Amino acid sequence: MAAQSLYRKWRSQTFAELVGQEHVVQTLRNAIAEDRVGHAYLFTGPRGVGKTTMARLLAKAVNCLHPDRSARPCGVCELCVAIAEGRAVDVIEMDAASHTSVEDAREIIERVQFRPSVARMKVYIIDETHMLSTAAFNALLKTLEEPPDHALFILATTEVHKVPATILSRCQRFTFVRHSVAAMAAHLRRIAAAEGITLAEGVPEAIARAATGSMRDALGILEQLASFVEGPITLQQVQSLLGMTAAAEIDALVTALLSADVTAALRAVYAVVQQGADVRQFTRDLVERLRAVMLLKATNDRTLLDVGDDEVAQLSRWAAQADMATLVHWMKLFSQLDAQLRTTPYGQLPLEVAVVEALLTPVPAAQSTVPPSFVTRANPQPVRPPVTREAGIAVSAASTPEVHSPAKSTLPPENLEPPHGSVSSLADSPSLESAIPPAESTSLSAVPLAADPPPPLPAAWAASRQARSPADPTVARAADADMSVLEQVEATWEEIKRDVRPRSPTVQALLNSARPYDVEGNTIVLLVTSSFHKQRLEEPKNRSIIEEVLRRRLGKPYAVRCTIEEKSVEPTDLRSKIREARKDEFVRAALNIFDAHIVDIEPLEPE
Template sequence: MHKALYRTFRPMKFGDVVGQDHIIRTLKNQISGGNVAHAYLFSGTRGTGKTSTAKIFARSINCLSPADAEPCNSCEMCRAIIDENIMDVVEIDAASNNGVDDIRELRENVKYPPARGKYKVYIVDEVHMLSQGAFNALLKTLEEPPSYVVFILATTEPHKLPATILSRCQRFDFKRLGVGEIVGRMKGICAEVGVCADEEALNLIGMSSQGAMRDALSILDQCMSYSSECISYEDVVSLLGTVNFEALSRLSDAIIRQDVKACLEMINELVVWGKDIKNFTQELTEHFRNIIIAKLDGRGDGILGVTGEMAAEISRQSQGISGDELIRIIKQLSALQNDMRYASNPRIVLEVAIMKICSIEEDSKSEALIARISRLERLLSGVKAGAHTAEAQSQPKEFEKPKEATKLTEDEPEVCKNASEKKRIERQNDDIDKLWKDILGLIKDDRRIPVQAMLKEGTPLEIGKGVFKVMFKDSFDFHRKALSKDENAAYLRSVVKRVTGEDMYINLVIESEISSEKSPQEDALDEIRRLEEIFPPEVLQIKDSLE
């Protein structure tokens, strides 16, 4: 029977364990110094070497001829532990032996000293699966075990363990392996078994394993069975059902260009080829994550975990988009992954989300507004640079005296101006009166009669352009103050938004405060205040006007 790669190449010595140098160094120092603890907790994600390290540790402390705290794997004790025909090293699966009775049996067996070795080692895998009663039964034994007993608890979810268990153990956290570490180990295995594999193929396997060496070796084992010759990048893509880098690059380019048609065509192509939409969305999110890292870190070769050619392509894409736009896209793709969990047709959800990402002008969220501002700033900086160049190249010319226009009588232009202004004011007053009636009616429907009664005493001056302005006579200043309170002002703002569809600044004034006409500086300050209500302070930057 074929033996899986992760079992065939399981680490046999501390030196074979990849990516956990901080743990291996501590354990070897404890063995060399003779200060082995009575209880250890190995925590970390799957496939990072917890159980393998526990078995190596059990052999090392029982080895008859250790060298530099490493087990020899050839003496009587080491061979017995490897062949699992010794009672001094016991491996317990807590997922299936999680009851109080199982722990009571363990407590009874602890009383007996080791039959052949120096230490009796209990390796409890998936210890977080024990019941509360089982944890309570283990406490006393774990706190004061016999001198010849060593407990090694392994878990992927240490937060589920009671604090009383955690405080009795020396804890070691196994970290996820980097892509480079996994690829290096796979290269050694391929060389040992005589299999050829492309660098890009091994990189893709390393990224797909999510930091778990066991997962990477399982995928590599499948690829060896799939490919009779050299394992190529396309072989791994076909086997995993993922999307190749070229397709991700083409689609992300189309998103950056805001080419909705091209995006939909590529999504249709992926569906026709039977690619999983949810996996593809995750890969697209990771690709944009790589783009933003490349934008912030030059090329980010050490962080991206891709080949040099891929890193160069990602760096090229990062030059054509701003950081704000990338953050907006990643946020929307992350929300899309959450929406897909409950979607009966993920393709439609993906297509709608891509349309929304590309149609930045239709998105009113703050991230989209920031991205639009960033794009405008880039465009305006280019226009300004072009204007300065044209001005430098042009020669100064004398202004020609304008030709005399046909003279009107002194009264005619003034009459025309007054007539058009009068019509504009009449239209504006009609609109304000209609909106005012609608606002009062809606407040009445909400049964907020006191608010309606106080507001009716005012006169609407302006409803639009981001401002809802009402004037009260000086004798009704009490009404103005009551309506200006936070609760009433928030309610008025919501009513105005329901009527007009616009979020407006509520401005309640008394007659004596109204001046004949505001200066341009005051108007500018009002506009700034409105912007401060809409945008967070870190987005706004007030600059002097250009001459």
């Protein structure tokens, strides 16, 4: 005869024996003591958290023979024992996964009309309720709404979103939560002691973490270990059997990340692989550990952490050392690896790339936008227009005709400059064209902004402008066009990487550590995190894949070059200045409105 499984053998027989779900236990106990038990209940929650066990306890409680209602179920009376052994004819358990049809529902409806044979109430426990067909649900509606006085329905499901709202509204709903690591570890110790199983220090916690809140899974793992191991069960045996990673490797990797030690971080990943552990599970454990550090740093509340007391000290040290933005960046980075590690043919490569990227790529941060002073230049002709220079950025557009102001002939040219920070170009306007006649060689900057002429320029600014030679508009136009292509590549970078994946998953993984950085004519420059990525991406076969995807995206061929040296943040040459200027939201608005391009950048007015 087959031995009984631990989770069946140690199924709770009374409310006092039940582990966790205190909110459900207290509510049902009060209902039983006050004789206010409902006619239909719905138990929802993940697998292995006690839904079916609670349903059987409720079936016992409504039929228990103990005279004290508050002590029900007693677990020792005749009916309690019969229900526990599964031989009570008035407690019917039905698996909806194998009884999905409307005929099964009709059979319940027909039988529920008959009074119970022995017990006080007839109880129907329908497990995996979401598997019932729509017709079966509809057939049960009336019976669930107004069942006979002697009938009680208990529905259990792991996927409550699949249960129709008409069913939900007719039931009292209880949501079951996952068990905590501490509660599961304590329960495992009690069962192991009763079964004569010796557990080394840390084994119950390791089993509880592997079970992810499911008590049934935890007891199944314990039973498997008891069959696998002779003598005391050690932590190493648990890790070997379940493919788990030792906490030492996770701690080593977190410490290396916080210390920005790439070598130590990659060695930790290598050690995990050498153990034959599941890299996906290791990555999940790493994300969970980083989450614990984030919660402790953000709240300093230990009650939010589902960890043992021995781990809190280490987490506190990490929290003091870590930066919140960096922690969030790392969690986003590593939490996205699960699907890649499941499908990649390259083993631990995605994790190694992510580790290097986490340490060598700067944390994304919001860039503050300081609107500079700029002017626009209007010219409807396709030929290069003359450029009016103002404080800030000169923008040449092809959208509106130039206008002329009579004030230009009476005021010196120096006094026609607008004050610092003003915009001297106006959009195309019919009323403006009719009010001000056009002239051959004039500028919108010649239109006075007020009746009185603006004040003269400061002497220092005027001197600096006279000493400065104007930029070559051809060079500026080329730089502006390059930056426009760069913005297009940046905006579609994620889509470009997705297009690369069908051609080569390896190249896509390498591109996760690269980003568009510059455009030089017909060459797109990628900024990578290390010389390793630069060498691999510039291999002819890999580079040709990227260039083909870019050609399809941009409509013309572009070469690809990689660099690991980021330029100075402070722009010095014209290309860098144009690149920084295009990041400003006001400049982008002007470029879009006037279909313009930047032709020069001039120094701001000194304070």
